[in-house]
Amino acid sequence: MAKTIATENTAMQIGSTAGKLMRVVIVGHVDHGKSTLVGRMFHDTGQLPDGKMEAIQEMCRKRGMPFEWAFLMDSLKAERDQGVTIDTSQIWFHHNNRQYVIIDAPGHREFIRNMVTGASNADAALLMIDADQGIRRQSRHHSYLLQLLGVREVAVAVNKMDLVDYDETRFRKIETEYKSYLKSIGLEARRVIPISAREGDNVASASERMPWYDGPSIIETLAEFELSEPPVDRPLRLPLQDVFKFDDRRILAGRIESGTLRTGDELLFSPSNRTARVATIESWNTEQAPKMASAGLSVGITLDEQIFVERGEIASHLTDPPIETNVLHLRLFWLVDTPMEIGASYGLKLGPRHLSATVEQIERVIDVEALSDHAATEVKRDEIADVVVRTNQLVALDEHDNLPRTGRAILHNRHRTLAGGVISMGNYPDQRKQITIRSSNITKVVHSVDTARRIAQNRHKPGVLWFTGLSGAGKSTLAMGLERRLFDEGYQTYVLDGDNVRTGLNANLSFSPEDRSENIRRVSEVAVLLADAGLIVISALISPYRADRDRARDAAGGLFREVFIKAEIATCEARDTKGLYKRARAGEIAEFTGISAPYEEPVKPELVIDTNDRDIDSCIDELVAYVRANFKIPS
């Protein structure tokens, strides 16, 4: 036995430059034997440093307890005194020419934040389950967190088989149950191994006490884990960390998170939307300046033009740029005692971009035990939830499923990280698609009749009354009623109706999030033209996204009045004048607002018309009174 270890030792390449490092985190419920396994692995492969065994023996003797393997990793005195791992630790391990960092993560519920810290650095994970206790809360919680953190290489160790008399039936039951749980959250266990870390069964060598198991040991399983390569062939993402001006060079510094860049490439910076070409890739103490650089490298580049860009922007190529948005979905894990609340604002960090975000909606809290969802008004510590947040500025990002490294964010307050979350867009559109001015050689011409003359002749000011609300809330009915009454009173007025414009001006648009936004952009620009002609324009579109309505408000300047035609979804569904709700419920209409697509209520509308329990005439009376008060010029 001693001879085998010696042979292995000479074959080992400690710190070999060629050997790539595999980082393996060991996770699971408290007391299921994580730290013990690490101690055992080191001992059984002959890698304990000189004097370590004796030091551990001495620590145990002083505490009057039997030999404790966990003391190898539990380096804090408080950890040894209480027999519990508090914080994550790392230790280097090597076997058969492969280098490992073994990351020990605490299993106690109190220290989830430390488990996340450890696991986020891992390429692979070993999930420990106590054969006697079976699957416990942290067994499930930790695997769900691994999934969110992006660890896909996993194996399961069913530990303490000695406590269940090495019983195969017990093992198979846990194996079946846990494999099925992992599968349901999108993870697949490479191996499920029955072990006893304390006794050394199936850790470094096959166990004679479990002849019914013919799979690999823990050590052999480590060798099977595969390393993922940096995503050099994916779209380019270079988030800027800083811009240096130490000398006459202006160097943009950052780490390439995906893709490859070359000198001469035209880069697009988001969200500023400026472009320039890569002049040089800078370096220091290298033989020659590189001509290309790929994912994983920290680089510095200079540009052919001096454009203003700053920390937090993402450089990409012109094709496959990141999404630009100010609203996004996060599936997040909440780490602190104070719950997350709707309406609360937090700091949001997305790579080097730091901004502020408000929680608009808590869509669901996910029960990691039952894998069921429930509605909630807050997210409590250690819960996993789907939320919608709105940022105070436009931000460039990716969906996590597409590019993980630019598709995740953390929430924080001044001194503390509160949560981590992975990004998806759902029905929210990419706002990059709504860049308005594409051509630059335009000269504006001045009209021969100005606004003041039109007001004087019409005896009223122009305006845009932007009706927004659910389908069936009464937008078209009230708009047409108001148009008639205003016309009769001598106003110049016209209704832009959502359905009507789709038969002509917007006939080429679908109901996808991007096309819905474009639909609204065109209507708002037409409204601006008609208002410029002196009219009171009434638009009647669902216009579900706040960002789109804000853009319409920007386009119309001071002429814009947001009118929220308010009705409960149940009221609208009961009316169902166009029969659309019935079809949406039957699944015949995809992305139907209020059913399968979001409606974002106005924050500060100029007018709210609640149509739930009112007749049409009283609503129109109120609208007419509003127009008289705000637009009429007294004679």
Next chain:
Amino acid sequence: MNRLDTLEAQSVFILREAYATARPLAALWSVGKDSNVVLWLARKAFFGRVPFPVVQLDTDMELDEVYAYRDQYTKEWDLDLIVIDCPPESEMDPDLPPMTRAAARKSAGLASLLEGDSYKGIIVGIRRDEEATRAKERVFSPRALSGVWEFRDQPPEFWDQFATETPEGAHLRIHPLLHWTEVDIWRYSQRENIPINPLYFTQNGKRYRSLGEKNITAPIESNASTVDEIIAELETTRSPERAGRLMDSEAEDSFERLRTSGYM
């Protein structure tokens, strides 16, 4: 990317984050192999310069070769060097074991630096594989003004998002080499041709594996006279790197006590 490229890219990323978010910033320079690599990586990150002051906590007990190296490369690398005279041993906590008390002078020197200037970030070249409590460190580790390490309540740190805000008076310890091993340091020093202090090479059958003050550090038995020989030696040794640092093993928790009260 080979392993050294990966290590370098991560450390450069960390240094740039520190420079962008934790200023005023300074780096501790013990003039040992690790902090020499930190300064080298800073020159990589900032294209030939170290854009922050470099602080030596001087106990006046370093070996002569350490002072010679410091003076030569302060000039050659154009460093903004600050030398802090550490308070005498008689001012240290008398409850500490003797060697530990000698080492505590450096924590006291650092505390006096922080009292004088309001640094927000202090770069320190410690590594996880050196010592078991260092293995539990964060890359950006928040410290109270006293320098105390709240190891029971460290912040979460994931996806390369580091603590950037600190309460008034507190600072961040920034650890760009946390993920490196001792052999990585030597292989990188060799690849980059970083000047090596002669104390690391054998003289009369002994060499220093880790440089500390001469009163509390012992050389190890070794015939290694080149970096290649040092690497070959490390590949077969099973004795820990800090075996020659006498304060580490005075009591079960002597190094932990040093670190929680502000030691690097």
